[in-house]
Amino acid sequence: MKIIVTDEVAQEGLAILQRDPRVQMDIKLGLKKEELYSIIGDYDVIITRSGTTVDKPLLDHATNLKLVARAGVGVDNVDVDYASAKGVIVVNAPFGNTNSAAEHAMALLLSFCRNVTKANGSLKGGAWKRAPFTGFELKGRTAGVIGLGKVGGRVATRLKAFECEVLACDPYIAEKRAHDLGVKLVTLDEIIKNCDIITVHTPLTSETQNMIGKKELAGMKDGVIIINAARGGIINEEAMLEALDSGRVAGAAFDVWSQEPPDSEILKKLIAHEKMVVTPHLGANTFEAQVNVAVDVAKEILRYMDEQPIENAINIPKFDASLMGQMRPYLNLVNVLADFIIQLADTNLNKITFTYTGGLAQYDCTPITVCGLASLLNRRVEQEVNMVNAQLVADNMGIVIEEVKSTQSEDFSNLITVSIEGPGEKRLISGTVFEGVPRIVKLRDYQMDFRPEEHMLLLAYGDRPGIIGKIGTILGKHEINIAAMNLGRREKKGEAMVILSLDSAVPAGVVDEVREATDATFVKPLYLITAK
Structure with a gap:
């Protein structure tokens, strides 16, 4: 993570970042606009106070920028709307001073x-x-x-x-x-x-x-x-x-x-x-305040690096801080659900629905929805999509986003369902959290119960004896180990769905071999980045 500091920021905050081996920090104060434009493309994060204007020209030059960290309360010097359109997170320190x-x-x-x-x-x-x-x-x-x-x-x-x-x-x-x-x-x-x-x-x-x-x-x-x-x-x-x-x-x-x-x-x-x-804008100019805001934005940058929810982002929906610990597992869950289901869709997306059932529905679930939306779209578009620009990207693509809540749940205390609709196609997945770990409990109208893994293989086929054995034989022949298996079916000798957790990826040729041997109506190898 390359970070540039362009204004005076308390050393106590910078030291937090400098101790992290993932950080490369350059402190460059008093740069002229042209000088900053010429180097900003090399950096992932810019830390500023009020002396640097983070406007459209700067953001256009900042081709790798992920985060603007304003060590203070006001963001008058930051074009937040344009940063949002570029997918750049803007954080501040609203309480330090x-x-x-x-x-x-x-x-x-x-x-x-x-x-x-x-x-x-x-x-x-x-x-x-x-x-x-x-x-x-x-x-x-x-x-x-x-x-x-x-x-x-x-x-x-x-x-x-x-x-x-x-x-x-x-x-x-x-x-x-x-x-x-x-x-x-x-x-x-x-x-x-x-x-x-x-x-x-x-x-x-x-x-x-x-x-x-x-x-x-x-x-x-x-x-x-x-x-x-x-x-x-x-x-x-x-x-x-x-x-x-x-x-x-x-x-x-x-x-x-x-x-x-x-x-x-x-x-x-x-x-x-x-x-x-x-006085010349001295409201935040105490030694204590300068340390506080520097420490606050440093901690936000570390949260970003650790893929943890950011508490003081200007342009990201955020939870009440008191709910952060409680909601974090569901942010992880919705990422997994989105990562899984988008790989099953073969058509354009017209509508995406996020449904929250049980106790979770009592809270503001917007951050979960936006997080899931970003995961879905990242599989479909070339630009980087995150919680900042996910809704803008969806709007530009003409995708309708719907959020549904119900506190009534028969089977699970909390359940998230993601459904995607396209021309002639609808996919649905439901999941919950058990002891802090995501579990997928429904695919389409099949009741399932499995833990998502990095490499998986999903098949739908006519239920008849010997099919599971054939799948195992083919995978074994190619030295692909099956770690776990979950089977769902509606009725005897009807359509069945099996999901296999594997130790390695399934090459395309092996997928074709499995399809031919089983007469599968649907075969899909899955790679879940979020389940690593």
Whole structure:
């Protein structure tokens, strides 16, 4: 695994990777775009912070890239949609700097309220002035927190410690979270109308871009204080400048900007405004946070290398972390089922159905579905298909994907069934997990029970005496050892299906010999990569 590091990343995280003998790491800081373009094709992983733009041109040059690891929360510098289309996984470290960001938001607020920056400059300049720097207390004020996630929740807790009344707005959280934090959940309009202090803690998305603009600022209380330590562009900076000039807003403190470094006239005027406290995107810049995010993304890269579920991928469906251990065997199972059944299909795919029966159906099975879909398509298309681009590839091929769930199961506590349909053909396979090991329990309408192995041979034939002996004789003649056999049939002397687990692959000539000797209606040698 070749890894390139293009921004400053804490050594504690890099050391985790450098200790792994599978990793070859190159640290190349400060590269110009053309320099990076010329070498990025050699690497499987790029580790960045905010200094490297992973955009379409870079991704087009990154012909071997499998993973973008952003050592931080935001991925504004990564074209996630294009990375997804290319099948490149994007991971971040959403929790490593939450405390750092929350504390910085409070530092900005307190610095503004107590005129720390102005008083500091005055005293260092040789003056002893106190009256001009009379400040505000937080106690008794109404503070509005927009976005009650990991950072916003910590800010709300700290504001309450300063005896503020805290209102919060977040359409994506449960009321219970607000209740647990001791804050009142309200609408954005209520925060705008009622709060003395407003602080934003949302990601920058199409929904939050310019979320606070001219209209919202005009609706705020006179003398409001506004804090942005989240992402530049959430608050419209031109409207913010006008509100400061008009006196509607008493002051603001920003750590983030729509351009970094800022170079527009609007941003320069805003930064220079006497009512602003400003910092150059320092929210995550603590020693502890830098170590945390570096360690977090290093662990994600190792999970990828070990083919384990990735916990913080931006563009992969993921389980609740608390369910990861419980669901991991079913990710393995669906890979095996998909790998098996796609080798039985001889026509184009029109529809793929994933059915979850039993206790498994109570949970979000989307990651299992996408994992299985990737395994199926990897056998059919030239490009690499993974959990990032599987649905896009299926859509482009015109394949309908369906997911069915039922908590009722007569025979198994958990069962996954994969069926594929094409012109005039339908194939079906069901499996479960027994003591952590995948078992296939149904093929088409035959009840079976066997453990998938790397090399297998599947036959369907008219049930009559001596057939199994003939198969064994032919395979033995060619020194192909049978490790296990499982037989299914509907009725005596009807059609029978046998699946053989073998110690080695069956050459095409031997397959033809078995077919001729048994008058088999269907013979298929199988090679299960997932069962190695």
